[in-house]
């Protein structure tokens with residue numbers, strides 16, 4: 309029997325996702341009718357979703373077996389009281405690769421002090437710097453050891469950065485010193501020269517990086533945030549940059565997106581703003597994850613990457 313799959317992830321995404329989804333569903337052996345519009349919501353079996361998509365009230369989709377999010381983060385949907393169906397987030401192997409590239413790129417930029425030369429092509433031969441540290445002398449705190457944090461942490465460890473990872477539950481990840489719990493967070497940040505934030509936004513993680521925790525880091529440390537904007541106390545961050553405790557912050561995510569043109573981050577000399585581009589879901593690989601979850605739903609197997617609503621991620 310054929311299943312009805314409703315693509316409710318925004319009209320702008322439909323052209324890029326339609327063919328990959330059709331192909332992935334066929335490869336998974338799922339007979340499906342895929343559509344970007346519905347007349348009878350009660351006949352929809354699976355909803356492919358992203359925040360800002362077509363649905364805010366899931367009530368009419370009362371027979372849907374799952375809502376399959378195209379994004380990794382679910383903070384804008386997990387609290388929707390009308391959403392009673394299983395909710396799955398996206399763990400896309402290509403998005404993970406893209407995040408590894410972005411995080412390693414930002415960490416190496418700060419580690420190597422690349423800006424000094426790239427931004428000053430002015431005829432001055434700046435050869436008077438002290439010998440810079442090599443990676444093994446530059447401790448990194450990786451906050452979050454999920455799909456993305458583990459991959460990024462291991463890539464940095466492979467370059468010899470001493471990586472301390474932090475997560476809610478205790479982990480064992482080759483090459484990474486793993487800590488958990490609130491005390492573990494303080495220990496992970498203590499003396500860190502670079503902190504990378506890859507935890508989800510939940511009630512527990514808001515303002516995770518506050519003034520007290522920033523002060524635990526090594527003087528002149530760097531912050532790289534591809535996680536979510538509210539993970540950082542913005543006022544504390546600016547104070548730490550102005551006071552010299554932090555040397556630079558590279559921020560990809562913000563409390564308000566797009567970041568308003570008048571926001572102080574844009575003009576701050578020690579802040580780099582990127583417009584939520586650290587890594588995006590890629591249609592070809594994400595379609596396979598969606599199709600596999602529909603196949604699982606139809607065969608009674610547990611869904612991949614199902615969100616735990618009580619945890620919020």
Ligand code: NAP
Nearest residue numbers: 380381452453454455456475476477507508512534586587
């Ligand atoms: P994930 O697999 O769910 O991993 C989340 C990690 O954070 C896990 O290690 C989890 O601990 C930890 N964590 C959650 N709450 C915690 C808490 N209260 N205390 C300590 N650790 C906690 O998520 P992911 O796929 O790696 O993605 C992480 C985040 O990256 C997403 O939620 C999203 O916000 C962001 N993201 C951004 C972009 C971008 O382009 N900027 C792209 C994709 C994703 P456990 O392992 O114990 O559960």
